[in-house]
Amino acid sequence: MSDTxxxxxxxxxxxxxxxxxxxxxxxxxxxxxxYDEMEYHPHxxxxxxxDGRIDQLLASDSLWMCLSCFACVERCPRQVxxxxxxxxxxxxxxxxxxxxxxxxxxxxxxxxxxxxxQAIVSAYRKYxx
Amino acid sequence: xxxxxxxxxxxxxxxxxxxxxxxxxxxxxxxxxVVFAADYQYMCSEAGQNLIKDAxxxxxxxxxxxxxxxxxxxxxTFRKTAAAAxxxxxxxxxxNIREQCSWIHKDKAVATEKAIILGRAAIAKVHLNxxxxxxxxxxxxxxxxxxxxxxxxxxxxxxAEAGFPVDIVExxxxxxxxxxxxxxxxxxxxxxxxxLTPKMVDAAQHENIHIxxxxxxxxxxxxxxxxxxxIRKKARMVDPVKCTGCGLCTEKCPMKKVPNEFNLGMNNRxxxxxxxxxxxxxxxxxxxxxxxxxxxxxxxxxxxVCEAGAIDYTQQDELVEEQYGAIVVATGYNPIKLDxxxxxxxxxxxxxxxxLEFERLTNAAGxxxxxxxxxxxxxxxxTIVFVQCVGSRCDGGKGKSYCSKICCMYTAKHxxxxxxxxxxxxxxxxxxxxxxxxxxxxxxxxxxxEEYGVHYIKGMVGKVAPQADGTLLxxxxxxIENRQLRLNADLVVLAAAIEPDASARxxxxxxxxxxxxxxxxxxxxxxxxxxxxxxxxIFLSGACQGPKDIPETVSQASAAAAKxxxxxxxxxxxxxxxxxxxxxxxxxxxxxxxxxxPYGAITYVDKEFRMPDRTTAIRRVASVNPxxxxxCGACTVACPSGAMDLNGFSNSxxxxxxxxxxx
Ligand SMILES: Cc1cc2nc3c(=O)[nH]c(=O)nc-3n(C[C@H](O)[C@H](O)[C@H](O)COP(=O)(O)OP(=O)(O)OC[C@H]3O[C@@H](n4cnc5c(N)ncnc54)[C@H](O)[C@@H]3O)c2cc1C
Ligand code: SF4
Ligand code: SF4
Ligand code: SF4
Ligand code: SF4
Numbered sequence: 001m002s003d004t005x006x007x008x009x010x011x012x013x014x015x016x017x018x019x020x021x022x023x024x025x026x027x028x029x030x031x032x033x034x035y036d037e038m039e040y041h042p043h044x045x046x047x048x049x050x051d052g053r054i055d056q057l058l059a060s061d062s063l064w065m066c067l068s069c070f071a072c073v074e075r076c077p078r079q080v081x082x083x084x085x086x087x088x089x090x091x092x093x094x095x096x097x098x099x100x101x102x103x104x105x106x107x108x109x110x111x112x113x114x115x116x117x118q119a120i121v122s123a124y125r126k127y128x129x
Numbered sequence: 130x131x132x133x134x135x136x137x138x139x140x141x142x143x144x145x146x147x148x149x150x151x152x153x154x155x156x157x158x159x160x161x162x163v164v165f166a167a168d169y170q171y172m173c174s175e176a177g178q179n180l181i182k183d184a185x186x187x188x189x190x191x192x193x194x195x196x197x198x199x200x201x202x203x204x205x206t207f208r209k210t211a212a213a214a215x216x217x218x219x220x221x222x223x224x225n226i227r228e229q230c231s232w233i234h235k236d237k238a239v240a241t242e243k244a245i246i247l248g249r250a251a252i253a254k255v256h257l258n259x260x261x262x263x264x265x266x267x268x269x270x271x272x273x274x275x276x277x278x279x280x281x282x283x284x285x286x287x288x289a290e291a292g293f294p295v296d297i298v299e300x301x302x303x304x305x306x307x308x309x310x311x312x313x314x315x316x317x318x319x320x321x322x323x324x325l326t327p328k329m330v331d332a333a334q335h336e337n338i339h340i341x342x343x344x345x346x347x348x349x350x351x352x353x354x355x356x357x358x359x360i361r362k363k364a365r366m367v368d369p370v371k372c373t374g375c376g377l378c379t380e381k382c383p384m385k386k387v388p389n390e391f392n393l394g395m396n397n398r399x400x401x402x403x404x405x406x407x408x409x410x411x412x413x414x415x416x417x418x419x420x421x422x423x424x425x426x427x428x429x430x431x432x433x434v435c436e437a438g439a440i441d442y443t444q445q446d447e448l449v450e451e452q453y454g455a456i457v458v459a460t461g462y463n464p465i466k467l468d469x470x471x472x473x474x475x476x477x478x479x480x481x482x483x484x485l486e487f488e489r490l491t492n493a494a495g496x497x498x499x500x501x502x503x504x505x506x507x508x509x510x511x512t513i514v515f516v517q518c519v520g521s522r523c524d525g526g527k528g529k530s531y532c533s534k535i536c537c538m539y540t541a542k543h544x545x546x547x548x549x550x551x552x553x554x555x556x557x558x559x560x561x562x563x564x565x566x567x568x569x570x571x572x573x574x575x576x577x578x579e580e581y582g583v584h585y586i587k588g589m590v591g592k593v594a595p596q597a598d599g600t601l602l603x604x605x606x607x608x609i610e611n612r613q614l615r616l617n618a619d620l621v622v623l624a625a626a627i628e629p630d631a632s633a634r635x636x637x638x639x640x641x642x643x644x645x646x647x648x649x650x651x652x653x654x655x656x657x658x659x660x661x662x663x664x665x666x667i668f669l670s671g672a673c674q675g676p677k678d679i680p681e682t683v684s685q686a687s688a689a690a691a692k693x694x695x696x697x698x699x700x701x702x703x704x705x706x707x708x709x710x711x712x713x714x715x716x717x718x719x720x721x722x723x724x725x726x727p728y729g730a731i732t733y734v735d736k737e738f739r740m741p742d743r744t745t746a747i748r749r750v751a752s753v754n755p756x757x758x759x760x761c762g763a764c765t766v767a768c769p770s771g772a773m774d775l776n777g778f779s780n781s782x783x784x785x786x787x788x789x790x791x792x
Contacts, residue, residue: 021524025561026606031472031591035613043606075472075591078524 015088278306280671287690353666374411510619718749
């Protein structure tokens with residue numbers, strides 16, 4: 001298996017997403033509140049992982065722009081769950097770097113009263129695996 | 130001992146490429162009882178059939194085994210061949226050496242061996258075959274059409290024109306269905322009312338058509354040619370014979386705050402109402418859920434004003450029983466409820482509407498008299514966003530898996546008509562695909578873009594959010610431009626998926642007609658028998674069988690009528706002689722068979738039997754109505770005493786086949 005193929009298999013396994021279910025309707029990207037911050041948008045993640053163009057995704061900041069708000073997961077008519085796939089790509093990168101960015105105990109001092117609870121949960125999900 | 134002929138078909142190379150047909154014929158020739166064996170390129174061809182006929186005569190055959198394709202394909206053909214040569218058609222057995230052998234094997238030796246075994250099994254069965262004669266039953270020359278939309282109306286008119294009486298049962302107070310609610314219709318943009326209402330009047334005035342409006346099917350008994358149907362005529366509290374449809378009562382009724390279903394709740398009607406001006410029959414109906422008299426005993430104003438004396442608050446539902454030879458289902462469809470699609474804010478904003486609501490907002494007889502106004506403030510909308518595929522093409526979850534088929538076209542229609550009437554309006558259509566297969570359909574859609582300047586955007590809307598200034602923020606993908614679009618719209622129109630009427634499933638149970646997982650009625654064959662249900666005598670018309678536009682609905686409606694007429698012109702129907710029968714000496718009256726029979730063909734009779742010492746005893750035994758029995762065999766399996774058996778598929782025949790295979 002080539003490296004790209006192995007990476008793709010890994011991402012699909014971590015996320016449990018089957019990108020072939022995508023009908024390229026763009027509803028995920030139509031819903032995404034972080035769209036403007038992203039170079040690659042949720043539907044593109046789905047298409048690019050399927051296509052094996054994962055290096056571009058790994059090198060892009062878009063990975064970290066996703067808020068894990070799950071709007072795309074909620075709205076996708078085909079139950080593709082793009083946010084899970086984006087999370088899979090993030091985890092693949094973290095594993096490649098062999099490091100976790102954040103430890104759970106680092107988080108409480110960073111907390112801020114104005115922070116919505118969902119953002120805290122998302123932060124745990126994003127950074128602490 | 131039977132004199133059996135074996136005929137092995139090559140089916141061109143379909144069988145011969147994988148099965149050594151000569152060896153099959155040669156080997157089967159030495160089976161007991163086989164006096165003749167031959168192989169031929171196409172046994173179903175005229176020459177092939179002649180070969181069979183000649184052999185039957187020349188060799189005095191009493192049984193025939195054809196090794197060929199599936200019996201579904203040509204059993205009827207070969208039975209006719211045998212009958213033409215004077216042999217009882219039920220002395221023919223088919224060994225399926227194509228679908229169940231040559232098509233699924235690669236190794237010729239293996240396939241040949243299997244073909245021989247299958248041939249042997251058929252020979253073993255023929256040894257036990259007995260000539261069968263189908264029974265006959267009379268045909269009631271009257272048809273029932275359930276549902277009075279354009280589908281039901283067209284089917285009824287065609288059957289009536291052929292000279293047969295037809296009844297239409299429509300659950301609403303008027304016939305017309307969804308088409309009566311539409312404004313103009315694609316692809317030619319003729320006004321729906323102008324082409325529908327004359328047909329409604331034709332149906333009402335036709336001497337062969339009787340309309341049971343505001344009625345439902347309560348119970349269905351019987352079988353093809355001989356259905357007995359109980360119809361519930363719901364109480365209108367108005368005598369339909371006396372009522373002249375003047376509408377005075379509807380004006381005077383003080384209860385005016387009833388959501389008007391004909392306008393999808395966008396305005397109100399009175400408790401006594403006539404759905405719309407061209408209703409057929411044009412008779413008032415009292416809505417007991419809102420009528421003050423029905424609820425409190427006071428009021429009675431309508432009765433006072435009605436000059437015809439038609440109001441009758443004591444009217445009760447009435448049950449009538451009618452006999453029919455054929456039944457047509459034409460129960461149509463409804464748009465799905467959009468309450469679960471929060472992202473489009475349908476429940477949050479009155480300015481987010483469905484396409485059917487849009488039809489009413491542009492219809493001259495609608496709540497705004499045909500001027501397109503926003504429901505919230507009655508102002509002209511200047512930016513309108515249409516969203517296609519809402520709830521269609523979903524994988525599980527809250528939507529439907531199928532494409533609703535009609536919405537691409539009606540959305541193009543809505544967009545085009547809006548631009549034509551209100552050129553100062555910006556119209557956007559968000560689409561995933563534009564699906565326009567149909568005569569003059571793609572040209573129609575292109576006109577919306579090229580002549581009328583409708584903005585088509587490839588992408589889906591992800592969010593609609595009502596704003597403080599009364600507009601709607603529409604956020605969606607523009608996939609071609611690779612951008613996220615945010616528009617301030619005055620009106621958002623959702624092309625909601627369509628689904629079969631909720632009453633269709635219980636109705637299918639009454640009719641023992643099958644449905645698919647989406648509750649659309651299933652056809653007997655998706656390509657070759659598209660207007661018949663697998664249940665004999667039940668036919669399908671219109672959107673109850675699958676999403677359809679009007680041209681397709683009407684074609685199917687007429688096709689269903691042709692099938693019904695083909696049935697009703699017959700005086701007698703030949704039954705299927707392969708039906709169950711019980712051996713009275715063995716039956717112990719346990720009712721097991723009655724419980725499993727899906728067609729209600731089994732009843733019990735008390736019969737006198739001779740007992741030892743010149744005594745007699747009355748015993749309860751099963752009796753099968755051969756006209757109702759479909760030969761499914763469920764009862765033969767359920768019978769604990771082995772009394773039930775199936776003609777043509779007896780237990781001993783099946784065991785003989787198994788023995789032959791295991792030899
Ligand atoms: C917004 C919109 C716009 C459209 N525009 C167009 C267009 O421009 N051109 C076009 O070709 N098509 C158009 N269509 C499609 C068109 O409406 C359908 O093709 C057509 O109405 C199908 O007819 P039908 O008789 O099968 O079903 P329906 O019109 O649904 O009629 C079914 C009838 O059966 C009755 N019924 C249901 N269940 C029972 C029961 N159990 N017992 C007794 N009666 C029952 C119902 O009350 C109803 O009267 C449009 C559809 C929509 C939603
Ligand atoms: S989860 Fe991420 S990609 Fe999905 S909508 Fe939210 S921000 Fe966008
Ligand atoms: S919403 Fe789902 S189906 Fe549509 S583009 Fe996104 S992932 Fe694909
Ligand atoms: S009796 Fe009922 S229907 Fe008649 S006028 Fe009074 S409220 Fe209206
Ligand atoms: S007809 Fe068009 S709008 Fe309707 S579900 Fe199919 S693709 Fe979507």
